Amino acid sequence: MxxxxxxxxxxxxxxxxxxxxxxxxxxxxxxxxxxxxxxxxxxxxxxxxxxxxxxxxxxxxxxxxxxxxxxxxxxxxLGIDRRWKVIVVGAGHLGSALIGYKGFRERNFEIVAAFDMDRTKIGTEYLGVPIRDIAELPEFVRRERIKIAVVSVPRESAQAVVDLLVSSGIRAILNFAPVKLHVPEDIFLNNVDLSTELESLTFLLTNLGGER
Amino acid sequence: MxxxxxxxxxxxxxxxxxxxxxxxxxxxxxxxxxxxxxxxxxxxxxxxxxxxxxxxxxxxxxxxxxxxxxxxxxxxxLGIDRRWKVIVVGAGHLGSALIGYKGFRERNFEIVAAFDMDRTKIGTEYLGVPIRDIAELPEFVRRERIKIAVVSVPRESAQAVVDLLVSSGIRAILNFAPVKLHVPEDIFLNNVDLSTELESLTFLLTNLGGER
CATH class of the missing domain: 1.10.10.10 (Winged helix-like DNA-binding domain superfamily/Winged helix DNA-binding domain)
Structure with a gap:
């Protein structure tokens, strides 16, 4: 199977x-x-x-x-023969960078909203994407039938955010926080490990680049 | 081979x-x-x-x-039984997020400087990492014997930045700009494709999650 x-x-x-x-x-x-x-x-x-x-x-x-x-x-x-609506949780540096990432839209992913707890950000827009109060997340996810969320909050808040996403009906999570998260078995979680990407370079430098 | x-x-x-x-x-x-x-x-x-x-x-x-x-x-x-010094080029949202990424230091990667062209950023620090004028990059890379650079500039500037890195002696580049870059054969280039990470979720939703 x-x-x-x-x-x-x-x-x-x-x-x-x-x-x-x-x-x-x-x-x-x-x-x-x-x-x-x-x-x-x-x-x-x-x-x-x-x-x-x-x-x-x-x-x-x-x-x-x-x-x-x-x-x-x-x-x-891969399921990319259709358009997917995506939300971003955490509108800090990484969240903003993800909102501005041109590769997503080109591959049929549309970021429809970002969520944050910071009162100075809530109600504003970044590159046309509204930044909403995280308290509004459950209703928004249900109403818009969002299935995919990107988590770009500090590691300390990541598990609480993921719990909220799961209880709101999110089915799949792309997590950037460098921390092991727990989700129910039927939720799909993909952790992006940026260190692994650097390891691919140290591997090459060490084995082919004479940098040992 | x-x-x-x-x-x-x-x-x-x-x-x-x-x-x-x-x-x-x-x-x-x-x-x-x-x-x-x-x-x-x-x-x-x-x-x-x-x-x-x-x-x-x-x-x-x-x-x-x-x-x-x-x-x-x-x-x-993998070459990670030693410490590596890394520079970040582009101190925008993504660059700042990378400077703050806790996973790097834990795996022996140390961001020692960031470079930007923005006069309002140059000379400041972010989380203890100095943001320097990109004009100083060649000398810094040579003096500090830096081998690895992370590119987090907009796609429009990415090739020019990569050319500068290569001519300065950088051997390995982690690129986040969603654009195909050209480097000499002896330079190691790793492109992080964030869309691929979302595709892994749409794959699961489509094939195991009943979301077709």
Missing amino acids: LRNKAPKFISERFSLYLRALTQLEESGVKIISSDDLGRLAGGNGALVRKDLSYFGEFGIKGVGYNVSELRREISSI | LRNKAPKFISERFSLYLRALTQLEESGVKIISSDDLGRLAGGNGALVRKDLSYFGEFGIKGVGYNVSELRREISSI
């Missing part, structure tokens, strides 16, 4: 497959083998075939995948 | 192996098989064995890996 197969890491691989397929399509490549796709995405062909096998049968044995077709299928698997 | 094997994605897997091994160690587990480690990190045993094979021979065939030993080896492979 998919849930037992560490789906978060599967979806990251699908994002990598999607990026590789988009580049292949732009380069005019029509057909690709699972081994080549795996290599381009930094994995291997067996993992590509296994990941895809959860979602049906793709490609022709001994020939490969149709690049455009597989790109569309993976967009649909 | 390692460079041809998409090392960025290998290092992300090593970060996942490290997190899994740290949890195992905290739970008192002494020995783990490559298949179990692969499963915990969302991959498979073959990939674990292949990834480790670039760095030597680990574990005992038919038995598994010593958890503590492999955790130390992977810390060393």
